[in-house]
Amino acid sequence: MNQSFDALIIGAGQAGPSLAGRLTAAGWKVALVERKNFGGTCVNTGCTPTKALIASAKAAHTVHKAAQYGLAPQAPFKADLGPVQARKDAIVQASREGLEKWLRHMPGCTVVTGTARFLSATTMQVGNEVLEAKHIFLNVGGRPASRPLPGIEQVPYLTSSTILALQELPAHLIIVGAGAVGLEFAQMFRRLGSEVTIVERNPRLLPHDDEDVAAAVQDILTSEGITLRLGAECISLALEDGQPVVHVSCAEDASPSRGSHLLLAMGRQLNTDDLGLEKAGLIADAHGYVPVDDELQTAVPGIWALGDCNGRGAYTHTAYNDFEIVAANLLDHDPRRVSDRLPVSAIYLDPPFAKVGLTEAEVRAAGTPALVGKRPMTKVGRAVEKGETLGFMKVLVHAETDQILGASIVGVGGDEAIHCIITAMYARQTAAFMRRNVFIHPTVAELIPTVFGELKPLA
Template structure:
């Protein structure tokens, strides 16, 4: 039995920095990883996919260079092997830096293997047993493939396997019209594939407000992506020309014939196989580890960070989980998950930056609300760049004058949204921001005007 002060299972976004803080505090720490270091973000998520998005955008801009007065001779070609190699290098370089950092960390024991609870203080990796008074779970999540009719009869891709492609699909079928599915849909359309998206819900991105869903659909369809929503009876079947997509339970003509199909319908936590029952750790019905506002499980001395706790599904929320636990455990602080303002981005073109409540969520609170909305055609930076699709909007509490939520769907919206996020975090009333003097020409310079337009109307 090897004894440690702490055992961390999983080397994703929260595990390594937590290990570093504990080692700095003089603890002996074991970090266990059964796969590659870096977790989803580095290996199968943000880093490789955003590298692919960048390549796709380069192809798209080159094809349309004439609108900026730039003449590109000949058709634009995409070398998918080089595109894939570039994305892979982004991943391997990041993983290599992480491996070097962890490998040189005094007081850290890095172990590779499948960790499983023997009891609430003991972890077994094969024949080896480890014990510690503190155990931190950072095991992440993986792609979820639901029970789609015919899925077992066709080859299918997930968000993890599609990034390994180094050839261009002739026609990509995307099952799932939410964040991951739409990023890959636009990406492969820009690489040159025909793309069809099918979504069970009545609109794309059902968690967003309807105006955002509609604007994003318009932008994607303008690039030639075919979109089917309200598809309650999705089915897949082998076809002489590839894979048939059915929307009517298998009868009638297929809605599309694709060469490849991507299933992008969600993720599930990597909690099966951990032996959580042996430790008495509680989970919810979907397999997420139940944690309190300070990320502690129901078993004293065991915490869960990142995607596996169901309190966030992003790299930045996983890292913030580390920050919360480190502050509370090592710095005598009292930080909580409920203090976190939800924020995220959708990396299509134009990108969507989102913070706080949607309009629908704000209305559900019963508060007196103020709304404002402005088109990106009012933004000098967008006009100069020739990218005026989208809009920005904000909702605020009429009595407290606090910003409750905002969205920027437009060029650089994923960056500009941080001005509103920071103001919300600081609790700054919106009238204060109206007198800010932003730099011209930027996307953010319209924010004071946006806030100045807040009024008690449906949507400003």
């Protein structure tokens, strides 16, 4: 069965549904193809479920710390993972079903269920249907990567997706990989009651961030009893007495790590491998990304790539911005570009780590004359009042132009407070402008002008 449309959207992740909404509102006839769960990674196995679990873990941690706030717990507290997962599942289900209902009832939008593969640059096959359009938008996302570790075939392991279905707390969770996913699950399960060990090849956490940031994050994790095995090389897996064992060679300690459960958090694999890109004249790069230009168009006219699969950002916020860029250029005659956006991200530990712009290491490597301002959270009143004083704020400023180069906040409320700096950077405001702001007391953000007022040359 052949059907013709103005546009095909492949994937109902963050960018796809919103683009369908804009295109249909403009009178386009759209087909949106989704082979599994509406909402993509964010709604189903990423942001929504993990942040719901992190909230539960935060509540459990607060109960455990009750005595620090002058409160006496009435009885020993132990988390039950079943109800925690049920709460998370309800949140995910409501979001997913709401999105699917919106799309299926969207005038001008036809929802097709199945896997789409190219037949040509203008046609794709989904099951027995052939869909044709002059405009095709790829929004296919990714999935947890399976790395070829020695012994992996013999050892049962969890991924960032399958761990979300656990109904009982692991007695001892071993996590291989210390990226954002590994770190967030580590703290989450530790707070819910599991012993946790992280095994990481790199000699320190967060190798792409500044050393002081990595040290602060390490302090957060170790203060809660999480075991870190950094610089772990020659990682291999084994099954002994029915339980997973991770063998490593470390300079300090080469003993194996034994646990009850194993989580592999070693990056993601893109869902571009079964699209039949070559039939459309497209070639993915070595990582599986579909290369795009500054307006997210591929090398083949009429085909765009949005979200994780284009290699221009692996976050929900960048995927949504991809939609905005495409819609602005196609429908609004507004020349928006990927290069206009700032690099912004966060890791949702508690307290979180958020950043914008350049790191201190990047500024140094570029030889840019710069000033730095830094304040520990122990000198932020709001953090002291909350009893959460780990971390710091740091800002970087061009020494000659006074332009803000970047900022990092490791600390309570940092994921929200940093938006003051993000907004100023988009507005191309200076450190002098930031010093003149008056923010509300008592907040974490109120100390941002102070940090900009304490700039010193970057040694």
